[in-house]
Structure formats: structure tokens, C-alpha cells
Amino acid sequence: MSKPFYITTTLPYVNAPLHMGHALEFVRADAIARYKKLIGEDVYFNTGTDEHGLKIFEKAKEQGLSVQEFVDRGFAIFQEQLKMFGVSEDIHFMRTTNPSHVKAVQEFWRRVASNGYIYKKNYEAKYCSGCESEKTDSELVNGECPLHPGLPITLINEENYFFKYSAFTDKLLEFYKKNPKFVVPDFRFGEIRNFVETGLQDFSISRLKSKMPWGIEVPEDPEQVIYVWFDALVNYISTLGWPCLAEASGEGGPDLFEKYWVGGTPTQYCGKDNLRFQSAMWQAMLMAADLPNSHQIVIDGFITGEGGVRMSKTIGNVVDPRDVVDEYGTDALRYFLLREINSFEDSPFTIERFKEAYNSGLANGLGNLSSRILTLSEKYLDKCPDIPTSSIPPEYFKFYEEFDIKKAMDYIWDKIQVLDRRIQEEEPFKVIKVDDAKGKEMIKNLVLDLYDIARMLNPVMPETNIKLKKLIKDNKKPEVPLFLRKD
Numbered sequence: 001m002s003k004p005f006y007i008t009t010t011l012p013y014v015n016a017p018l019h020m021g022h023a024l025e026f027v028r029a030d031a032i033a034r035y036k037k038l039i040g041e042d043v044y045f046n047t048g049t050d051e052h053g054l055k056i057f058e059k060a061k062e063q064g065l066s067v068q069e070f071v072d073r074g075f076a077i078f079q080e081q082l083k084m085f086g087v088s089e090d091i092h093f094m095r096t097t098n099p100s101h102v103k104a105v106q107e108f109w110r111r112v113a114s115n116g117y118i119y120k121k122n123y124e125a126k127y128c129s130g131c132e133s134e135k136t137d138s139e140l141v142n143g144e145c146p147l148h149p150g151l152p153i154t155l156i157n158e159e160n161y162f163f164k165y166s167a168f169t170d171k172l173l174e175f176y177k178k179n180p181k182f183v184v185p186d187f188r189f190g191e192i193r194n195f196v197e198t199g200l201q202d203f204s205i206s207r208l209k210s211k212m213p214w215g216i217e218v219p220e221d222p223e224q225v226i227y228v229w230f231d232a233l234v235n236y237i238s239t240l241g242w243p244c245l246a247e248a249s250g251e252g253g254p255d256l257f258e259k260y261w262v263g264g265t266p267t268q269y270c271g272k273d274n275l276r277f278q279s280a281m282w283q284a285m286l287m288a289a290d291l292p293n294s295h296q297i298v299i300d301g302f303i304t305g306e307g308g309v310r311m312s313k314t315i316g317n318v319v320d321p322r323d324v325v326d327e328y329g330t331d332a333l334r335y336f337l338l339r340e341i342n343s344f345e346d347s348p349f350t351i352e353r354f355k356e357a358y359n360s361g362l363a364n365g366l367g368n369l370s371s372r373i374l375t376l377s378e379k380y381l382d383k384c385p386d387i388p389t390s391s392i393p394p395e396y397f398k399f400y401e402e403f404d405i406k407k408a409m410d411y412i413w414d415k416i417q418v419l420d421r422r423i424q425e426e427e428p429f430k431v432i433k434v435d436d437a438k439g440k441e442m443i444k445n446l447v448l449d450l451y452d453i454a455r456m457l458n459p460v461m462p463e464t465n466i467k468l469k470k471l472i473k474d475n476k477k478p479e480v481p482l483f484l485r486k487d
Contacts, residue, residue: 007269008045014075028300031459045088047091054214115288115290120160122159123162128145161224164288165201168200172284188275208224241257267296267297271300299344305349332362363483366482373447374476375477381444
């Protein structure tokens with residue numbers, strides 16, 4: 001019997017609408033969650049919003065709102081956007097301003113401190129407010145953070161608390177050795193191992209409250225607030241009720257933490273800019289608190305604009321996922337993200353590339369094939385053939401287990417092309433005129449193969465899965481094409 005499956009995304013800030021990189025992460029995590037449910041596993045799917053930190057504080061002030069009002073609005077927008085991406089309705093949300101999360105973070109801090117991994121000192125560091133993290137000179141390009149060009153680097157000089165990250169170099173390397181599939185893909189695992197092998201540096205985990213008033217107070221030191229990353233990472237367990245605070249918030253419960261984190265396979269999706277945070281920093285924090293580590297970390301590449309340049313509002317190469325959904329629909333966006341974007345490497349997203357893929361893969365591909373088969377079925381069969389138990393080959397499921405959703409999508413579209421060729425070569429619409437029984441059998445087999453394709457669409461294009469299965473069972477051709485061609 002399989003272990004309970006826990007999957008989580010990272011938590012985006014609520015200071016701006018979700019961008020295409022967010023859409024990629026949420027859609028991929030949702031496809032894995034849907035797949036796991038489909039094969040009968042007990043799934044807990046977590047996401048939420050990161051609502052503390054300097055960026056949030058400054059954005060609220062800029063809009064003339066209280067910070068709580070600003071994050072409440074941001075969370076409502078976040079939930080609506082997830083619906084637009086077709087994310088499962090039974091997803092669990094954790095806001096870092098929730099009282100249960102605040103208590104969990106403070107308890108996490110106490111445990112790490114009591115184990116001797118937190119200390120206080122004066123220090124000076126360069127800080128990128130875009131990343132909400134410190135930067136060394138070697139990480140800067142022309143004095144700027146390469147992920148946030150144009151954003152000034154801040155010089156911090158104050159007394160803060162530090163996490164004794166340096167104590168975990170050997171512990172992490174030993175953990176990686178014992179868990180050779182911990183980071184997916186392998187080349188990202190190699191990157192984090194190389195990073196840790198060079199030696200880890202202690203980092204600041206608090207800020208002066210007088211300079212950054214919007215955050216969780218450090219236990220027993222109200223003049224300091226907890227660094228936003230140290231706070232936000234704890235959501236992965238606070239959402240499960242750790243440490244038994246469910247009665248205070250009505251969320252999670254101690255049984256959920258034991259079931260999905262301790263006894264399950266906690267899996268985290270993130271972009272490559274989160275590699276160090278998720279696969280090293282968070283794992284060291286868990287060790288410091290005497291808690292079990294994550295089971296697996298899955299790393300996405302970046303979505304780029306034209307010429308392989310990372311999407312940026314400053315450059316002006318951003319494509320808003322809301323605009324794409326408004327014109328083409330949710331499943332069209334999911335199709336492109338899951339099939340046309342490499343599962344682990346950087347990939348470009350332009351409207352021209354999207355439109356070409358939409359027309360060839362959906363309008364002329366799946367849409368045209370469905371229309372042809374269902375037209376034949378409605379015309380020549382009295383009713384939908386009896387649908388047998390799924391006969392989807394095992395290799396299709398193997399792709400999901402390896403988190404290579406693009407290969408799963410390519411597998412489906414290979415089947416679509418095979419069916420299309422079969423209609424062209426066998427011409428059942430001609431055969432039925434000279435041999436009724438043989439022609440009907442050919443059409444029946446086409447319908448059943450189309451139904452298998454609809455089944456395979458369940459995790460990746462859930463709306464299309466439902467529409468197509470209903471059309472097949474009703475034995476009706478679509479009145480309107482599943483995907484209208486765009487000129």
C-alpha cells in the first residue's frame with residue numbers, strides 16, 4: 001500500500017498578481033496531485049500566500065492601505081487566479097498571517113534555539129529586497145542582483161539573530177548521499193551538492209522591528225521580527241497542524257502532520273531560484289528542529305521571453321496568464337505549460353509560440369480528431385460503445401512518477417496522431433458503405449481509443465477531460481469545436 005502523498009508549492013507574495021512562472025508551478029503541482037488521486041492515493045495538496053516582509057509593507061503603504069487589509073485583498077485575488085489555472089478545489093491554503101502559522105513559527109524558533117542553532121551578533125550585509133535575501137559580492141552582477149536588475153541593493157548594518165547554517169554542511173551531504181533521488185532533476189541535485197560542499201555560511205534570521213514592523217515577533221525579544229524566509233518555510237508543516245495547534249484555528253490537526261509529513265512522502269515544487277532555500281536551507285532548519293526532512297524537491301526551470309531572456313516587467317517581455325486564459329481558456333494555458341515548456345529546463349513563452357502550439361496541438365490536433373470520430377459515431381452507431389476498464393499502458397504513469405509531465409503530454413499527442421493516421425489510412429467512412437459490420441467495429445474502436453485519450457487528459461486538462469467523456473457517452477459530435485482555431 002502506498003504512503004500518503006503530500007505535495008506543496010512555494011508561497012508567492014501577495015504584493016502582485018501571479019505571473020507565468022507561478023502558473024507553471026501551480027499547474028504542474030496540480031497535475032501531479034490529480035494523477036496521484038486518480039491512481040487512488042491519499043493526497044494532501046498545499047499552497048498559500050507569503051504575507052510578511054518589507055515588500056508587502058512598502059506596497060501596502062504605497063497604496064494607502066493597512067498591511068492587513070492589503071494582504072487580505074491579495075489573498076482573495078490569489079484564490080481567484082488559482083481557479084483560473086484550473087487548480088483542484090480541494091487544495092489547502094496556508095496564509096503566513098494565520099494565527100496558527102504565527103504560533104507554529106515561534107514554536108519552531110524556540111526548538112531550533114533550544115538545540116543551540118540560533119545566536120545573536122552585529123553584522124553588515126548586502127540585501128536584495130526582491131529576493132528577500134542577503135547577497136555576496138560573487139552573486140551580484142554589476143552591483144545588482146541578476147534576478148532583480150535595476151532594484152537597488154540595500155546595505156544592512158544591525159544586530160540580529162543568526163541561524164547556525166554552517167553546522168549542517170556534513171549533515172546535509174550525508175542526507176543527500178542516503179537519498180539519491182532527493183532533488184529532481186539530477187543536474188539540479190548536482191548543483192546543490194556542489195553548493196553545500198563549498199561550506200555553508202550562517203545567515204541572519206531576524207530584522208529590527210523598528211526598521212521592518214510587519215513580521216512575526218521573535219519569541220522573548222519583541223524588538224526583533226523573524227526573517228521572512230525563516231517564517232514562510234514553516235508553512236509546509238504548519239498547514240498540517242504542527243505542532244498540534246489545530247484546536248486554535250480549526251486547521252490541520254496533529255494527525256495530519258504524522259500522517260502526511262512523518263508517515264507520508266512530502267514533496268515540494270519550486271522554481272530553480274528556490275533550489276537553495278528548499279533543498280538546503282529548509283532541510284537544515286528541519287534538522288535543527290529535530291523534525292523529519294522532506295521526501296523530494298522538484299525544480300522547474302524559468303519561463304523566458306523572446307531570445308531566452310527571463311520574463312521581466314522592466315524589459316517588457318511579460319505575458320500575463322490572465323490575458324491568455326481570457327482569450328484561449330484554462331485548458332489551453334495548461335496544455336502549453338505542460339507540453340511546450342520543458343519539464344526541467346528554461347523554455348520560452350511568447351504569444352506567437354503559444355498561438356502556433358494552440359492551433360496545431362489543440363484546434364487541428366485533439367479538437368479536429370474528436371470532431372471526426374464523434375461525427376462518425378453519432379452517424380453510424382446507435383449509442384456509445386460499452387466503455388471497458390482503462391487500458392492505459394504503464395509507461396504513461398511512469399512519466400508522472402518521474403515528474404516529467406511533458407513526456408506524458410507527448411505520449412497523449414502521439415496517440416492522437418496515431419488515431420488521425422488510422423482514420424486517413426483505413427477510411428472507416430468508406431468501409432461502412434460496403435461492409436456495415438466491419439465499418440461499425442472500426443468506428444467503435446476509434447471511439448474507445450478516444451475515450452482512453454480523454455482519460456489520460458484527466459490530470460493535465462481536467463475541463464477537456466469532462467467535456468470529451470460526456471460527448472462520447474452521449475454519442476454526440478460537439479456543436480462547437482472543443483478548440484476554435486485562431487487566425
